[in-house]
Amino acid sequence: MRRTRLEVGCWCGAWVVSFPGVLKLLLPALFPSWRFFDVIGPSPRVEICLLEHPGDDRTGWRALRSRPLRLGVFDRLRAFFWNARWNETLHLANCAERFVQGQTEHCTREIRRRVRSDLRAAGDGAVPAPFFCFRLVFVSRHEGMIRRDVAFVSPPFETFDPLDS
Amino acid sequence: MSLETAIRLTEILLSIALIQQSLEHLSGLRDEIPHYLCRLGLSVLLLAGVQTQWVSLLLFVNALLLLRRFQGPYNGGSDLLSILLITALAAVHFVPEGRWQEYVLGYLGLQVVFSYFKSGWSKVIHRDWRTGQALVDVFEFSVYPASEATRRWASRPRLLCAAGWAVILLELLFPLALLSPAALTIFLVLAMSFHVANFVLFGFNRFVWVWAASYPSLIWLEARLDLLG
Structure with missing residues (x-):
């Protein structure tokens, strides 16, 4: 045996x-x-822009997910057992970091699909706009000031794509 | 604690952690759900103690498939420790009984000690951590604070400096936990409090579950080493 x-x-x-x-x-x-939190490097944000047509001007960027103003005791208690959305938000940040380290194809796909999922959920199944693009913004401290740098802007994607969702 | 008890306790606590993770993923993307359904089923079997040898092996295969799916860990450190625990459990069932099993569990226990010590060391060598600036930055602009209200801690630099040093000292001194059962108890209580605080501030719920699952190996290792006789 x-x-x-x-x-x-x-x-x-x-x-x-x-x-x-x-x-x-x-x-x-x-x-x-x-090495957890050894260096507090530039912190990623995923922002999206909704488009009616692929060639539209990319204005009106907004955060993909905004954090709640505050969390009550019950919210925290529930999050101890079920924190799926927040953990996915951390995964998106991780993807953004890995993107700038060169893992571009996988991370772009991962972010794109989760943005689609968010947009569908926000519209109760109907899409709020036919196209979207996303960008990766990195927030950091430079010479005592907080600065934001856009590291990547994606091409437009269809919001509904059954083969890539 | 006997080797067998430590292994069984690790199985039970790890399966609870994996069930918690798997349930969260059932609301995820289509192609990740089958992986986590498998993990959920296997974790329930592991918790029940059914064919733990083969279930551990299948969990290891499942972990590899998930590594490939996400091209790395899904959620950083908590996933890394999950994989390490799964691998150790799979290995402990397939190495010859006795000394080799002790090596596997000992390696796991030492990695848990390192997880604290190396984390503390990588902080203390950076000036921003020694001055407290790093923790101010974590609260002010990092992605981690779980709510906007949590960000307000950034306006209390002295408190954060003290908290940063408390964390660094806890992590650096953690190897002393292996000196005696009393020391181990104190360090495990402090470490678990630290993980709970990280959950409250940053929403890291998975860390609490997974690190708790690693503690039986540490309790066994301390007793096995018996450094102070």
Whole structure:
């Protein structure tokens, strides 16, 4: 039995190594750097602009998700067990950071699909505008002042796209 | 705490953490839901103690598929520790019983100690953390404060400087938790309070669940090392 278990373990190890790219993703979890909040770098925001036509001027940018003014005791208690939306907001910020580090294709897709999902939810299933674009804004402190830098502006996307939602 | 008890407690606490995470994802995008439905089912089996050996292995495969789906962890540190815990549990069931299982659980316990110590070290070497500016920036413009009201803490730099040093000292001194059961109890209470505070201020609920799941390995490691005899 012991030998069988070891064999299964070795087989799993070999499978992991042969899985394209997965070892590169797994290693940081097995040997984590554990550097939480070491440097407070530029902080990402995802902003969106709704468009009637793809060529419209991109004005009227707004935050994709605004945080609540305050949270009551009940809100916090519920969030302890169910905080899906906030965790997704943190995931979007993580995607924005990974985007500027070069993971552009995956992160653009991830943000685009979640923006679509938000827009559909806001319109109760009907889309509020046929097109949208998003931009990534980074907020940082520079020489004592808070500054905002636009790092990326996406091309227009269709708000409803069943093949990419 | 015996090795078997530590492993079982880790399974129970980890499965609760994974159930909590999985339920949150059921409102997510279409292609992530099947992964989390699988994780939910496997976590329930793990919690019930059904075929834990194979369930742990399947959870490991599920973790790999999720890493590929999100091209990394979905939610930073809490996901990293989840993956580490899942991997350790899968490994502990497939290495020879006895010493090798102790190595696996010991590695997990040491990583939990490092998670605090290295986090404290990476803060104390930066001037902004020593002066308190870093924590002011976290509250003033970072993405983390869970509400606008929380941002107001940025206007209390002295308090934040003191809080920053309290966090740094807790994290740097955390390895002392391995000295005795009393020290471990004190550090675990302080560390859990720290995670709860992070949840209240920044909404990091997943950290509380996952770090709690790692504590049995630490309790076992302290007893196993028995540094002060």
